[in-house]
Amino acid sequence: xxxxxxxxxxxxxxxxxxxxxxxxxxxxxxxxxxxxxxxRGSELVGQSVKGRVLVFPHGKGxxxxxxxxxxxxxxxxxxxxxxxxxxxxxxxxxxIISEIPCVDLVDVGKIKPDVRVRVDGATVEF
Amino acid sequence: MHLTRExxxxxxxxxxxxxxxxxxxxxxxxKIYDADRMVRVSSVQVSGVSYKNLGDAGLxxxxxxxxxxxxxxxxTLNPAGMSLTDWKSQGINGGFAEKQLKVIEAYRKLGVxxxxxxxxxxxxxxxxxxxxxxxxxxxxxxxxxxVIGARTNREGGPSALAASLAGRTPLYGLxxxxxxxxxxxxxxxxxxxxxxxxxxxxxFVGRAVKDGIPLFRGVARATLEDLKTISAALxxxxxxAMFHLExxxxxxxxxxxxxxxxxxxxxxxxxxxxxxxxxxxxxxxSVGCPHCSLAELAMLARxxxxxxxxxxxxxxxxxxxKRQGDEAGYSSLIEGSGAKFALDTCMVxxxxxxxxxxVVATNSAKACHYLRNAGLKVRFMPLEExxxxxxxxx
Numbered sequence: 001x002x003x004x005x006x007x008x009x010x011x012x013x014x015x016x017x018x019x020x021x022x023x024x025x026x027x028x029x030x031x032x033x034x035x036x037x038x039x040r041g042s043e044l045v046g047q048s049v050k051g052r053v054l055v056f057p058h059g060k061g062x063x064x065x066x067x068x069x070x071x072x073x074x075x076x077x078x079x080x081x082x083x084x085x086x087x088x089x090x091x092x093x094x095x096i097i098s099e100i101p102c103v104d105l106v107d108v109g110k111i112k113p114d115v116r117v118r119v120d121g122a123t124v125e126f
Numbered sequence: 127m128h129l130t131r132e133x134x135x136x137x138x139x140x141x142x143x144x145x146x147x148x149x150x151x152x153x154x155x156x157k158i159y160d161a162d163r164m165v166r167v168s169s170v171q172v173s174g175v176s177y178k179n180l181g182d183a184g185l186x187x188x189x190x191x192x193x194x195x196x197x198x199x200x201x202t203l204n205p206a207g208m209s210l211t212d213w214k215s216q217g218i219n220g221g222f223a224e225k226q227l228k229v230i231e232a233y234r235k236l237g238v239x240x241x242x243x244x245x246x247x248x249x250x251x252x253x254x255x256x257x258x259x260x261x262x263x264x265x266x267x268x269x270x271x272x273v274i275g276a277r278t279n280r281e282g283g284p285s286a287l288a289a290s291l292a293g294r295t296p297l298y299g300l301x302x303x304x305x306x307x308x309x310x311x312x313x314x315x316x317x318x319x320x321x322x323x324x325x326x327x328x329x330f331v332g333r334a335v336k337d338g339i340p341l342f343r344g345v346a347r348a349t350l351e352d353l354k355t356i357s358a359a360l361x362x363x364x365x366x367a368m369f370h371l372e373x374x375x376x377x378x379x380x381x382x383x384x385x386x387x388x389x390x391x392x393x394x395x396x397x398x399x400x401x402x403x404x405x406x407x408x409x410x411x412s413v414g415c416p417h418c419s420l421a422e423l424a425m426l427a428r429x430x431x432x433x434x435x436x437x438x439x440x441x442x443x444x445x446x447x448k449r450q451g452d453e454a455g456y457s458s459l460i461e462g463s464g465a466k467f468a469l470d471t472c473m474v475x476x477x478x479x480x481x482x483x484x485v486v487a488t489n490s491a492k493a494c495h496y497l498r499n500a501g502l503k504v505r506f507m508p509l510e511e512x513x514x515x516x517x518x519x520x
Binding site for chain 1: 147151179182184187
């Protein structure tokens with residue numbers, strides 16, 4: 001299936017989907033060194049975002065979260081791409097400063113966990 | 127989104143790497159929030175200063191930008207994780223201090239004033255009514271929009287810095303008058319006698335209205351200290367970016383009058399205050415969240431004059447307000463009691479939990495909120511009682 005969204009940060013990437021059905025907080029929610037999700041109550045606790053196409057509705061929490069994405073990228077533990085239903089400031093800024101391909105305005109419910117996803121500009125294919 | 131020819135060039139890298147990165151951020155935000163153009167800003171307040179939050183990667187990002195990036199407008203800085211000069215006596219370790227000072231050096235190279243305060247409006251960054259600005263620091267955002275009538279969205283550290291490096295921000299949200307109207311009314315049916323009452327009300331209302339714009343009705347007067355603390359409280363329990371006080375703040379007459387209304391009575395005031403109090407005897411007392419005003423230093427000087435502080439007592443304020451306190455003779459009375467000025471930092475961004483303290487007494491609802499998140503116990507009390515607590519034998 002091919003979905004057309006909106007490119008927040010243009011780029012190409014391919015990886016397995018890691019899907020959260022609820023909004024994600026990066027500051028305090030993801031370990032900036034390892035990429036492990038540590039947010040209490042998150043369905044992804046214990047899994048790592050490293051190298052995955054991270055799919056979630058939108059970001060939440062502290063704006064410091066943008067720097068957490070940057071730390072992940074510098075530590076080689078960032079997702080290879082981000083797909084959102086509706087991107088907001090924290091994730092958009094984080095993706096841009098970290099140069100992680102990021103697409104939004106996509107029906108994220110259609111993307112099943114673990115499928116292979118290819119992101120290219122504004123398109124998401126799986 | 128329409129960009130001018132100059133802005134297109136900035137985005138293409140004609141004015142260097144940092145400007146390009148800044149424009150990428152601003153254009154993406156403009157896209158997300160449907161801005162049709164950029165607007166020039168006259169003032170920026172940058173958050174994201176404590177090394178505790180930035181880590182090495184954040185430091186690297188700032189250092190990279192500092193190679194060719196320069197602030198284009200007046201830009202001031204939020205508090206750091208320690209005093210820039212007296213970190214040793216605060217118990218901060220040398221490794222942390224070295225990194226924190228590198229963060230500060232990167233900001234200095236970027237042309238940012240090393241003001242290290244959450245109250246830029248008391249320390250020389252004073253925008254005028256109707257001016258477009260880009261501020262981080264949620265309490266200062268609320269104060270600027272509500273009390274000054276300047277226009278800013280709730281910026282994060284990188285987006286505020288981007289606005290400074292490009293001199294612009296996308297025109298959306300609270301930059302547009304029709305988005306500044308109240309969305310919910312609050313009928314205040316109790317006497318608010320001191321700043322702590324305003325703080326408790328802000329904490330209660332922030333939780334109830336989330337990111338709405340409350341219009342408070344029935345408040346007869348408010349001091350700078352009342353407005354400063356309610357701004358901080360509204361932004362910590364909720365995501366409020368602006369409020370109105372009928373008859374008092376400059377844009378309170380905007381918008382429709384038929385609003386859904388909450389009531390705030392003696393009952394909510396008492397319950398909120400009690401909710402902000404844990405068990406335990408305070409071993410750390412701190413005032414100045416947001417940073418103290420000169421009037422607060424005057425009050426502290428009067429209360430502390432001739433007394434001895436028996437427990438760790440931090441008075442957080444900007445270097446600018448401290449300087450005014452020195453001239454007025456307040457600082458020597460305060461320091462003579464054994465109380466410590468905590469400049470450049472505060473009890474929320476300094477690693478207080480790592481300094482071994484367990485129970486913090488403070489007059490700030492915002493500080494209670496964040497200190498609790500950091501695992502400390504809190505006692506919420508008026509400034510006068512904070513002094514009593516600090517000077518009493520435990």
